[in-house]
Amino acid sequence: MPETDPMTEPAGRRSVPRKLDYPELTIPQMFEDSAQHRGSAVCTDFLGRTRTYEQIADEVRRVAMGLVTLGVEHGSRVAVLLPTCPENLVVTLAALRLGAHVVQHNPLYSAGELEPMFLDHGAKVVVAWDNVVPAVLSLRERTPVEHVIGVDLTKSLPAKLRLALRLPIAKAKESRKKLTAGSLPDGARPFASLGEHGPLPLGQPGPRPDDIAVIMYTSGTTGRPKGVPLTHANLLANCHQGVAWTGLRFGEERFLAVLPMFHAFGLTVGVLLALVLGAQISMVPSPEPKLMLDAIKRSDTNFFVGVPPLLEAILDEAEKKDVSLRGLEWVLSGAMSMPAEFVQRWESATGGRLIEGYGLTETSPVVVGNPFDSTRRAGTIGLPFPDTDTRVVDPDEPSRDVPEGEEGELLVRGPQVFDGYLDQPEETEKAFVDGWFRTGDLARHDGDYLVISGRLKELIVTGGFNVSPIEVEAVLRKHESIRDVAVVGMPSSRSGEQVVAAVVADGELPSNEELRAWAKQHLTAYKVPRRFVEVEELPTNLLGKVVRRDVVDLIPDE
Template identity: 40%
Template structure:
């Protein structure tokens, strides 16, 4: 850990609340991130590494595929520092492409498979990626988006490439029925290559590019754009290695070679990438890949494979708890869950822990920090409603939202963080980098408080603060009250223009199946629990809320749909 002389140990009260098994500081490796896989394959070659809908890969097999990918990329040629974009759901090919590209020395650009043509083109242009590894179903968008980009090679895979027999034989039939007009042109002139043929080009010889872990980029990870446009976050090998070790040590009861990780969070999102992919591979765990979140399919995987660790988002836990297919004992194998991406309602935490017998705790992070900076202790003393304590080697402060001056304990301000997981900066955005980083400290854009014991509470995004009649309203506080109502399944709150108050509070509600409730009933519920200026003035009932693939409510889209 680097010297941090501007903060005293007494300013880190959270260390006193760490479990005895967690140290305040750890040494972090300084090598290529892909060595996590190489080391686990050396120590646990015959252990299961991946499961994809019934097909398993051992660590020996996974490493062999990744080496072939790395050598095939080198032969294109891909040089150290070149950008390789990956546009895949959770499947074996996503893991192989990721570690193979890192071994080749490339910088990975994870691309959201739901991106529109416009969003994809913007990311490809900004990143300068020369290779894209993509699912065949997404090729119509890619063909339209590649114009005026630096793309030279497109490697196309299909879900059947990772499926077991006979699903791999049946899938193409189903695909032709659902997408009768889908045809991929594999003309060499267009640089479009089949996955299987591309892997055959590469030798299984092990390679792993040497890197300067603190300087060389492993990834350009684009922010989610839930409140604004995406920015490319530069994450070094050292950033991602540090956060992998930090989160692994926090889960100190997890045993190497024995855990089963339910991979429902998308691996193209930095939360899933660190707490699932990198952590599972580091601990030689068995990664249970689910291509998309559907409660019935997830429950089938849980029954078949008995996962022990299930990182997720609150919407996932809510959906499982309310799933008609849920049976007594389905969740009994799960020992620990770390919830992120959105606030975790207390009743969801209590119900999930009661049904699983395991622990469900809330953490916090952001893409710019690889992403995890805070987490509640999984076992022992915790505080529901908080994001917990800063991780080892992580400093945190609450400062004046308009400056960098630290604020007293309990006072609301902006959260800033510092640690080995904090990004190198924004790709091609020096002004944004200068505004976000100062002396190693990162502005998170989130408003919150720290209490005397070092537990932090997030109130809301600075951009989402509602100014109603001169009063500050924090959407999370209102949402928590709405979540407590027995009829409410999901809730989101934002400020909308009001000619008298400046802004007024509007709530968007999704009700549980079979429940009915009126605006008047919700209004009475809120008035009994909130100051009058915080009570929503408008309620809109919906069948669903716009969510990112990780389960975060897209307030930006709600605002776009609401604005006249």
């Protein structure tokens, strides 16, 4: 089938329009509209401290003015390295209000991991969690970074909790360390300083819908991270598609935001969709089961997006604490497939629905989802979103569609799909064919539904995050006991895939624990191989290139 046919609604399926009208708005205009209608309603809940839409709107205006004093203007880039927290929301909306591009980064990245991305996007202003400010400051000598703003997460806590964290006991000290460094080094200023210049004048020019709003980085098969610019129109299109798809109601929803805002799924569906709906957002800075469960019960959450490992952690914690999850009406899961047994376990515990969807950073992210009703089909990623077309084609001849039921590469197009990678025209050209985005994923049609069957790309997806084998291999080869290495993804029931390294040793190979400890000094935790397996040699093709599918055969079952 050349492209998705208009859906005819079978019995039991909620009617979803195939075509939508999209408001000509930017993200700041959307937020201001929601704030106007929901002024005194709770916008954010952060570990028990709430802020209303009116309060967040006021902070956005003041922080925007603070950014102006640092030289931020239309087209500037502001880098953000923060967990999911109110400050991340405020600075993101403030920068967008000025027409700046927000570059969301993982705050746990090392300086070495951040440097190529900072050289790529050139942000001069950085708003970062104070625990990682030293790493950011070290970039100033080698990148365009000029201004570093540090965020102490304890400032957003309820007063009682802030006082409790100052108690001179070991547990309080340990909890406090997870949230703040306690002080800022020379060369950085506190987040509060951005609000000292008064509110932004009402007449300040803003962005246009087709301007870039956010830049996110995705690992490439070459090992070089690729910047993905998403416009206001891209992101809001995906939000409005989400509203139509889910049937969620303005002013009536309570979201849990636990996926990070540097993850497209977490930013768009976890936060921006909530703002479009004027919903309450319970923000959790780290995926600790107790924090997530406390937030769900405190705010009576009825919708959130997650990945299977997070859902399993919540369910395990609820069962251990004998806490009811009834009332969690809808959960949208992505990044990896879900076993039917787990779906049944979750729905039995919550009385709600666990729905699987599919998307990529380049598509804002969601393009396909299961219906939010009884016609959802376990084991599939569902049906295309409104105004979204899909094809399954021959990967070697992408102009040719494969017969229905056969495996091929999934192509997509729609208003949520980006226009191309940041300053990488060759990568952009490879990514599109006749206006269709090549996902790199293998899929097949099962009637109207789509099933993901594999991946053309060599990226490893673990816990919802992309890992470039080439990047990890480059780091591991620096170890004195590793002569050569190939990194592959192995199936994991907990994380989708597990990062595993097949190693050709130079002398005696240290223990798995020692190699992991060394790798953690140079790589973010999710990129560190869970296992190091010693092999005599790596399988290669006639050109000497490592054949990863043959490497997988060398890895014994755990």
